[in-house]
Amino acid sequence: xxxxxxxxxxxxxxxxxxxxxxxxxxxxxxxxxxxxxxxxxxxxxxxxxxxxxxxxxxxxxxxxxxxxxxxxxxxxxxxxxxxxxxxxxxxxxxxxxxxxxxxxxxxxxxxxxxxxxxxxxxxxxxxxxxxxxxxxxxxxxxxxxxxxxxxxxxxxxxxxxxxxxxxxxxxxxxxxxxxxxxxxxxxxxxxxxxxxxxxxxxxxxxxxxxxxxxxxxxxxxxxxxxxxxxxxxxxxxxxxxxxxxxxxxxxxxxxxxxxxxxxxxxxxxxxxxxxxxxxxxxxxxxxxxxxxxxxxxxxxxxxxxxxxxxxxxxxxxxxxxxxxxxxxxxxxxxxxxxxxxxxxxxxxxxxxxxxxxxxxxxxxxxxxxxxxxxxxxxxxxxxxxxxxxxxxxxxxxxxxxxxxxxxxxxxxxxxxxxxxxxxxxxxxxxxxxxxxxxxxxxxxxxxxxxxxxxxxxxxx
Amino acid sequence: xxxxxxxxxxxxxxxxxxxxxxxxxxxxxxxxxxxxxxxxxxxxxxxxxxxxxxxxxxxxxxxxxxxxxxxxxxxxxxxxxxxxxxxxxxxxxxxxxxxxxxxxxxxxxxxxxxxxxxxxxxxxxxxxxxxxxxxxxxxxxxxxxxxxxxxxxxxxxxxxxxxxxxxxxxxxxxxxxxxxxxxxxxxxxxxxxxxxxxxxxxxxxxxxxxxxxxxx
Numbered sequence: 001x002x003x004x005x006x007x008x009x010x011x012x013x014x015x016x017x018x019x020x021x022x023x024x025x026x027x028x029x030x031x032x033x034x035x036x037x038x039x040x041x042x043x044x045x046x047x048x049x050x051x052x053x054x055x056x057x058x059x060x061x062x063x064x065x066x067x068x069x070x071x072x073x074x075x076x077x078x079x080x081x082x083x084x085x086x087x088x089x090x091x092x093x094x095x096x097x098x099x100x101x102x103x104x105x106x107x108x109x110x111x112x113x114x115x116x117x118x119x120x121x122x123x124x125x126x127x128x129x130x131x132x133x134x135x136x137x138x139x140x141x142x143x144x145x146x147x148x149x150x151x152x153x154x155x156x157x158x159x160x161x162x163x164x165x166x167x168x169x170x171x172x173x174x175x176x177x178x179x180x181x182x183x184x185x186x187x188x189x190x191x192x193x194x195x196x197x198x199x200x201x202x203x204x205x206x207x208x209x210x211x212x213x214x215x216x217x218x219x220x221x222x223x224x225x226x227x228x229x230x231x232x233x234x235x236x237x238x239x240x241x242x243x244x245x246x247x248x249x250x251x252x253x254x255x256x257x258x259x260x261x262x263x264x265x266x267x268x269x270x271x272x273x274x275x276x277x278x279x280x281x282x283x284x285x286x287x288x289x290x291x292x293x294x295x296x297x298x299x300x301x302x303x304x305x306x307x308x309x310x311x312x313x314x315x316x317x318x319x320x321x322x323x324x325x326x327x328x329x330x331x332x333x334x335x336x337x338x339x340x341x342x343x344x345x346x347x348x349x350x351x352x353x354x355x356x357x358x359x360x361x362x363x364x365x366x367x368x369x370x371x372x373x374x375x376x377x378x379x380x381x382x383x384x385x386x387x388x389x390x391x392x393x394x395x396x397x398x399x400x401x402x403x404x405x406x407x408x409x410x411x412x413x414x415x416x417x418x419x420x421x422x423x424x425x426x427x428x429x430x431x432x433x434x435x436x437x438x439x440x441x442x443x444x445x446x447x448x449x450x451x452x453x454x455x456x457x458x459x460x
Numbered sequence: 461x462x463x464x465x466x467x468x469x470x471x472x473x474x475x476x477x478x479x480x481x482x483x484x485x486x487x488x489x490x491x492x493x494x495x496x497x498x499x500x501x502x503x504x505x506x507x508x509x510x511x512x513x514x515x516x517x518x519x520x521x522x523x524x525x526x527x528x529x530x531x532x533x534x535x536x537x538x539x540x541x542x543x544x545x546x547x548x549x550x551x552x553x554x555x556x557x558x559x560x561x562x563x564x565x566x567x568x569x570x571x572x573x574x575x576x577x578x579x580x581x582x583x584x585x586x587x588x589x590x591x592x593x594x595x596x597x598x599x600x601x602x603x604x605x606x607x608x609x610x611x612x613x614x615x616x617x618x619x620x621x622x623x624x625x626x627x628x629x630x631x632x633x634x635x636x637x638x639x640x641x642x643x644x645x646x647x648x649x650x651x652x653x654x655x656x657x658x659x660x661x662x663x664x665x666x667x668x669x670x671x672x673x674x675x676x
Contacts, residue, residue, distance in 0.1 A: 151495045153622035192464070205464045210473075 014108045015447040016291035024292075024448070028441045029194045031287055032434065039286055040434060047426025054420025057413055058133055066136050068413040075396045075408035080134030082388040083418050085243055086271065087127035087425075088169065089264075089384060092236050093272020094120025095176060096304075098183070099232035102225070108300050110443040111292040114187075115283065116276050117180040118436070122428040123275075124173045126421040131165060133417075161245035168242040175235055179228045185211050186221070186442040240268040247391060253334040254395030257322070263315035267384060270308035270354075274380035277301050279429070281374045283438065292439050295368050302367035305380065306358060312387070313355040330400060342407060343394045350390050353383025501618040507577050510563050512612060519644070520608035526600055526642045537589040541576055544568050579615050580604070587676045596663050597635045601644055602627075608644040624674070631665045632656030 061068060071078040094116040101109035135141035145166045147155050156163045188208035195201040211217060244264035247255040277298070284293045323335035338347045357379045360366045366373060398405045432438070445451055498504050518524050527533060529542035544567040551561055567574045582588055593603075600607060605616030617623055627634050635656050640646045648655050659665075 149492070151618070151620040151622050153625045198464075201464050 014111065014294060014296055015444065016294060019291060019444075019448055020450055021445050021448060024444050025190055025194070025441050027289075027291070028437050028439050028444070029190060032191065032437065033194055033196065036434065037286065040430060043426065044430040044434075047423050047430055050419060050423025051427045052420075052423070053416050054129075054423055057416035057420050058129070061133060061413065061417070062138060066134065068411060069417075070408055070410045070414055072406065072408075074399065074404045074406045075393055077134075077392050077396065078408055079410050079414035079418055080130045081246070082385065082392050083421065084127050084130035084134070085246075085264075085388045085392075086385050087123045087130070087421065088172075088243055089240065089268035089271040089388075090275045091120040091123035091127065091172070091176070091272065092240055092265070092268035093276050094118070094123070095172075095179075095232050095236040096269050096272065097276070098179060099229040099236065102229040103233060107447060108297050110447060111289075111294075111439050112276065112280060112297055112301070113443070114180075114183065114436075114440045115279060115432075115438050116272075117176065117183065118429065118432045118438075119272075119276060119279060120176045121173070121180055122425050122432070123272075124169065124176060125428065126425050128169055128173065129417075129421060129424075131162070131169070161242060161249045164242045165246060168239040172235060172239045175228070175232055179225070179232055182221070182224060182228065183440060183443075184436060185209060186213065187437045187440060189213065190441050191437065237265055240265045247395075252395050252399050253323075253328070253330040254319075254338075254391065254399075257319060259315055259318050259322075263312065263318075266308045266311035266315065267387060270305060270312050270380065271384035273301055273305040273308065274377040274384070277305065277373060277377040278381060281370045281377075283433070285370070287438070289439065292444055298370065298373065299364070299367045302361050302373055302376075305377070306361040309354060309358040309361070309380065316351065316355060333398070334395060337398050338390060338394050341394065341398065343390065343397070346386055347390050347394065350383055350386040353379045353386060357383075496618065496620065501615070501620060502581070503615045503618055506612055506614065507579050509577055509612070510574050511561065514611045515607045515613060516609055516611045526607075533590045534594050535591055537587070537591065539590040544574055579613050580619060582619060586674050588674065594641055596631075596665050597638055597641060597659055598627075599634075599636050599641050599643065599646055601646065602634045602636075606644055625669060628669050628673070629667055631667065632660050635659045635663070635665065 069078055069080070071080075094113075097109050097116040098113040098120075101113075132138050132141050144154075145156055145163060156166075158164075185208055188204050189211035192201055192204035192208045195204050241261040241264065244260040248257060248260035250256060280293055280301070281298070284290060320335050320339075323331045326332070338344070358376055360372070360376055366376065393408050397408055494500060518529075519526065529546055530539045531542075533539035544564060547561075547564045548568050551564060555561055563574060566572070603617055605614070607613070632653055633656060636646055636648065637655075637659065
């Protein structure tokens with residue numbers, strides 16, 4: 001009987017039994033209206049302290065110049081680009097969860113989409129720092145990259161993928177924020193109605209924009225979010241494609257690879273899902289969200305990680321294969337250099353982190369036990385960073401002319417900027433957890449049996 | 461529970477939408493105008509010189525040809541500022557005791573150059589060449605304005621790149637016959653565009669807008 005009832009409600013498998021509308025709202029909104037747990041202060045303080053490192057690193061960078069980094073000829077792109085691609089990649093899982101899974105009507109997205117979208121927005125914020133500050137003259141990069149009628153009668157060169165990056169990232173940031181915010185409006189209304197002090201009531205009320213939850217509101221909301229999901233899906237695929245064009249459009253062996261667009265996108269979703277899991281597993285434990293982020297969610301996310309991980313591993317194999325198959329000495333050398341050159345350690349660490357260790361996810365046991373899964377995800381986070389390191393550095397440091405071979409040694413400022421962006425991410429994420437519902441309340445409500453009291457056969 | 465927001469919030473919320481448009485338009489137009497304003501370009505500003513040399517008097521009143529002082533303008537990239545000696549050609553005799561000209565005499569005696577303040581100050585990443593413009597029929601007046609009517613000297617054009625490119629893209633709008641290059645107050649005999657197109661062909665003027673034309 002219970003099983004039958006469960007089956008009648010689409011997605012009920014993704015919510016622990018015994019919940020009704022009230023209990024869901026109490027639980028999720030209670031995280032915000034209730035007492036702040038001590039761990040929040042600790043986490044926020046750590047994040048905020050690391051953020052100061054970013055501010056110092058960037059200030060010194062602007063005063064002193066990009067020479068404080070380890071970049072030089074022949075490796076002109078170092079940590080800044082590696083981290084840019086890494087962060088923007090992380091953001092992609094958020095959009096995959098909120099948009100692509102919505103198009104596929106996957107009910108398991110409901111409890112993870114809010115935090116994943118927040119992760120997208122904050123990861124894009126971290127990523128966007130790099131394209132601006134890796135330029136030698138960031139005060140010009142901030143606006144010369146945009147087409148505006150200036151007194152120089154100059155426009156950007158639209159043939160450069162770095163300009164496409166500007167459009168891709170700024171569009172991605174805007175659409176992600178809009179999509180996230182639209183999804184927040186009904187929940188902000190819940191928060192407004194549950195807020196105790198007049199100030200928080202007014203604040204949530206202002207951001208809820210007078211949401212009354214009328215039928216017409218909901219009908220339009222559904223249309224708008226479906227359309228945004230339909231827009232975000234090609235967007236997320238194209239944004240990382242554009243990022244991959246930064247490399248693929250060049251003539252460098254190791255960069256000029258036509259496999260890059262799909263392989264970068266797969267890598268982005270791979271890295272992103274690993275990061276979602278890295279965030280969700282502790283979040284779920286700390287805030288006791290086991291009823292909403294169930295084992296099935298974790299299992300499904302691990303499966304997506306595995307699936308995209310296999311595409312990425314296929315990419316590594318194809319890079320190596322086509323390096324050999326090209327019969328081009330530079331391409332062949334590129335592969336030999338990766339495998340046996342001065343950065344061979346990074347390459348083999350990459351293969352281990354992204355190709356070998358994630359194969360553990362084939363086992364259901366690993367996928368459903370959080371500690372090993374968390375460990376695998378951390379490995380993937382590192383591995384995906386190594387992937388960008390290998391692509392950027394090993395391709396540049398030894399290319400066509402042996403006369404211009406060199407090495408890249410990151411400096412303390414490279415590391416400070418990178419670690420600093422993690423501080424920015426943590427700070428924003430901790431603030432998000434504290435002031436906004438980290439799980440979409442109204443979407444979880446739709447998973448309850450009560451939401452389907454009349455038993456609608458035409459759904460799901 | 462009472463209502464959170466009073467009725468007036470309706471009007472405020474609606475007006476805020478209009479406000480966004482107004483504010484956006486305001487900011488955009490202020491920035492657009494500010495970039496081209498005299499304040500930014502330095503045009504039409506009176507600039508203090510060590511000696512208030514009057515072009516109105518020398519070029520306008522006395523009819524001295526521009527090239528008497530700015531001798532290199534037809535040959536060199538830079539149109540020179542005359543040395544003290546050029547001033548003293550006349551001013552050893554004329555107004556020889558005037559206190560007004562004391563800095564010029566002092567410069568002549570000591571050999572210390574007069575420090576004129578540059579009015580048309582292009583950034584050093586722009587390599588402007590006077591002689592080619594003069595050779596291809598660009599009048600002084602087109603860029604520098606009616607110098608013969610200026611008691612002090614002022615920058616009359618914005619010197620912004622869009623201003624340079626405007627002519628480089630359509631030189632027929634401004635080109636004049638060789639003999640009128642140093643004429644102030646030149647009026648084309650007939651339609652400027654017709655004459656201009658003919659002169660562009662005759663002088664073989666190319667529409668040079670590649671980066672290396674100026675930013676070498």
